[in-house]
Amino acid sequence: xxxxxxxxxxxxxxxxxLLAVNGVSLTVQEKQVVSMIGPNGAGKTTVFNCLTGFYKxxxxxxxxxxxxxxxxxxxxxxxxxxxxxxxxxxxFKEMTAVENLLVAQHRHLNTNFLAGLFKTPAFRRSERxxxxxxxYWLDKVNLTDVANRSAGTxxxxxxxxxxxxxxxxxxxxILMLDEPAAGLNPRETEDxxxxxxxxxxxxxxxxxxxxxxxxxxxSISDHIFVINQGTPLADxxxxxxxxxxxxxxxxxxxx
Amino acid sequence: MTxxxxxxxxSAVLLMLIxxxxxxLKLSVVGIRLQVEGASAETLWIIGGAxxxxxxxxxxxxxxxxxxxxxxxxxxxxxxxxKHSMTLPHVQRWIMxxxxxxxxxxxxxxxxxxxDIATLMLIYIMLGVGLNIVVGLxxxxxxxxxxxxxxxxxxxAMLAEYAGFGFWTALPxxxxxAATFGFLLGFPVLRLRGDYLAIVTLxxxxxxxxxxxxxxxxxxxxxxxxxxxxNKPTLFGISFERRVPEGVQTLHDLLGxxxxxxxxxxxxxxxxxxxxxxxLFVINRLMRMPIGRAWEALREDEIACRALGLNPTTxxxxxxxxxxxxxxxxxxxxxxxxxxxxxxxxTFIESAMILAIVVLGGMGSQLGIIFAAAVMVMLQEIxxxxxxxxxxxxxxxxxxxxxxPQGLIPMQRPHLELKP
Numbered sequence: 001x002x003x004x005x006x007x008x009x010x011x012x013x014x015x016x017x018l019l020a021v022n023g024v025s026l027t028v029q030e031k032q033v034v035s036m037i038g039p040n041g042a043g044k045t046t047v048f049n050c051l052t053g054f055y056k057x058x059x060x061x062x063x064x065x066x067x068x069x070x071x072x073x074x075x076x077x078x079x080x081x082x083x084x085x086x087x088x089x090x091x092f093k094e095m096t097a098v099e100n101l102l103v104a105q106h107r108h109l110n111t112n113f114l115a116g117l118f119k120t121p122a123f124r125r126s127e128r129x130x131x132x133x134x135x136y137w138l139d140k141v142n143l144t145d146v147a148n149r150s151a152g153t154x155x156x157x158x159x160x161x162x163x164x165x166x167x168x169x170x171x172x173x174i175l176m177l178d179e180p181a182a183g184l185n186p187r188e189t190e191d192x193x194x195x196x197x198x199x200x201x202x203x204x205x206x207x208x209x210x211x212x213x214x215x216x217x218x219s220i221s222d223h224i225f226v227i228n229q230g231t232p233l234a235d236x237x238x239x240x241x242x243x244x245x246x247x248x249x250x251x252x253x254x255x
Numbered sequence: 256m257t258x259x260x261x262x263x264x265x266s267a268v269l270l271m272l273i274x275x276x277x278x279x280l281k282l283s284v285v286g287i288r289l290q291v292e293g294a295s296a297e298t299l300w301i302i303g304g305a306x307x308x309x310x311x312x313x314x315x316x317x318x319x320x321x322x323x324x325x326x327x328x329x330x331x332x333x334x335x336x337x338k339h340s341m342t343l344p345h346v347q348r349w350i351m352x353x354x355x356x357x358x359x360x361x362x363x364x365x366x367x368x369x370x371d372i373a374t375l376m377l378i379y380i381m382l383g384v385g386l387n388i389v390v391g392l393x394x395x396x397x398x399x400x401x402x403x404x405x406x407x408x409x410x411x412a413m414l415a416e417y418a419g420f421g422f423w424t425a426l427p428x429x430x431x432x433a434a435t436f437g438f439l440l441g442f443p444v445l446r447l448r449g450d451y452l453a454i455v456t457l458x459x460x461x462x463x464x465x466x467x468x469x470x471x472x473x474x475x476x477x478x479x480x481x482x483x484x485x486n487k488p489t490l491f492g493i494s495f496e497r498r499v500p501e502g503v504q505t506l507h508d509l510l511g512x513x514x515x516x517x518x519x520x521x522x523x524x525x526x527x528x529x530x531x532x533x534x535l536f537v538i539n540r541l542m543r544m545p546i547g548r549a550w551e552a553l554r555e556d557e558i559a560c561r562a563l564g565l566n567p568t569t570x571x572x573x574x575x576x577x578x579x580x581x582x583x584x585x586x587x588x589x590x591x592x593x594x595x596x597x598x599x600x601x602t603f604i605e606s607a608m609i610l611a612i613v614v615l616g617g618m619g620s621q622l623g624i625i626f627a628a629a630v631m632v633m634l635q636e637i638x639x640x641x642x643x644x645x646x647x648x649x650x651x652x653x654x655x656x657x658x659x660p661q662g663l664i665p666m667q668r669p670h671l672e673l674k675p
Binding site for chain 1: 537544545549556558560561563566567671
């Protein structure tokens with residue numbers, strides 16, 4: 001049986017008078033796809049921002065593999081293996097696709113100033129490994145052909161895939177995807193589903209997903225959390241969530 | 256038609272308003288006083304004629320010529336194939352190599368003045384590529400870059416004055432001191448971007464200059480510090496100066512000829528060339544190292560950087576520090592060449608000039624900066640147009656904005672082979 005990798009308890013985020021997230025608790029099991037759903041403005045992205053260190057949560061605890069990480073700056077949390085994509089794609093637009101992937105490997109490459117200046121064998125090896133890793137993931141997300149095009153000129157679906165590949169370059173343990181299917185056509189959504197399943201099954205990555213595409217969420221999730229107006233509403237397997245009267249009420253209104 | 260009339264009248268009035276004070280009014284010295292003289296009738300006729308011409312152009316000719324597509328062709332543009340080939344890495348490498356060869360033989364064929372101007376160009380290239388790290392790569396608008404240049408120059412001048420350091424020992428120290436100042440400036444501005452950052456760095460540059468002017472005790476105030484001959488650059492202990500203290504070997508003694516100042520000019524030029532080639536090499540490597548890619552990533556998207564585990568603080572500070580160190584080297588060389596440093600060499604207009612070189616050349620592009628530095632220094636040095644220098648300067652800027660807003664030679668993305 002898998003063990004919990006991320007435990008969130010009583011997470012709250014207050015912006016002035018607005019309580020955007022109110023006592024959210026989540027337990028994410030290792031190597032699962034866990035989705036977070038809820039109506040617009042429910043606070044899903046705010047939870048993401050709190051977990052990844054972009055906001056400092058007002059209250060609550062975030063435990064990653066036995067270590068409390070709430071309140072740490074974003075780059076430190078990312079280094080602990082929690083990386084995310086953004087609702088509106090955030091690529092390094094002027095840089096090529098493969099450069100985007102190399103930047104993300106910054107911490108795994110040889111950053112010694114003198115080594116780079118004189119192109120020592122160690123530096124060359126490290127750069128070559130970086131390129132190989134990048135080539136591997138470009139192939140996985142089917143972007144090898146456009147490796148040297150600048151990221152801003154790629155098609156929207158390609159940009160989405162590149163962003164996921166870029167996250168994978170950091171060798172994460174938890175990948176958080178903020179509405180990855182937004183703006184994709186049905187075929188691309190199918191590809192995305194296959195990609196997420198592959199990340200979980202072949203690479204052992206835990207995927208935390210915010211998504212509005214219910215078909216995608218229901219078919220791929222191992223566990224679903226429902227949030228409404230900043231408060232947790234329900235959680236369980238897709239089947240349990242689908243049959244939960246509270247969830248139906250929140251989404252469709254009072255019958 | 257009404258629109259044409261409006262534009263035409265506006266242009267004509269504007270032309271008269273601008274050209275009357277520039278061309279018409281003259282200052283002349285009468286005894287000890289200045290006197291403003293009105294324009295001669297001839298000038299007034301010319302201005303009036305020009306205003307009429309522009310009015311007629313808008314009324315009668317503009318539409319007709321625009322319709323035939325002539326106006327488009329009026330802007331110079333290169334053939335597409337040539338433009339593309341200019342951007343290929345191996346072509347650029349050959350251009351660099353060619354430039355280096357020209358630069359190496361230049362002092363032995365050029366006149367003294369030509370070598371002097373070339374030396375000045377090299378200083379600006381050095382400053383340009385240094386600022387390019389901060390502005391072009393890391394995307395941090397720095398208007399106070401001249402401050403680091405001043406720090407480098409004063410470090411050398413003061414070390415020579417108070418501790419008797421020579422040029423070659425002072426050079427790395429000057430670079431390090433400037434880098435330290437870059438680091439110190441980096442801290443308070445970490446949270447700032449864009450306009451706010453520009454204002455703070457602008458202030459920093461001015462603070463340095465005013466401090467140097469007011470610390471009269473150490474820096475000599477407005478009079479500056481001069482560098483004694485024995486501390487000037489030497490070639491393995493051989494001095495290129497005319498008069499040196501006892502015990503220092505000079506070149507003309509060694510050769511047994513009379514003193515020739517041309518040797519010194521060429522020697523300084525070659526030092527500058529060496530520094531520039533080293534700077535170009537180092538920065539070229541930096542751009543292909545993880546740190547260089549991190550700078551560019553920071554320019555593109557700071558939030559995404561953070562989400563990928565890059566610490567924006569370190570990345571920014573490294574850009575400021577390394578960028579400043581090149582200004583320090585350039586400053587040290589400047590002091591050696593001038594033999595005298597004063598605060599007035601480091602005014603804001605210098606910062607603006609360096610920034611203009613980076614923007615004109617094409618942000619991030621080294622070849623572009625080399626060309627832009629050459630163009631800008633040449634514009635500055637054309638004595639025949641001395642009075643119209645600023646006018647030409649402005650005109651160049653406007654033409655650039657229309658013709659090539661991305662710079663003379665925009666930066667090219669490196670093509671990376673996936674299977675090395």
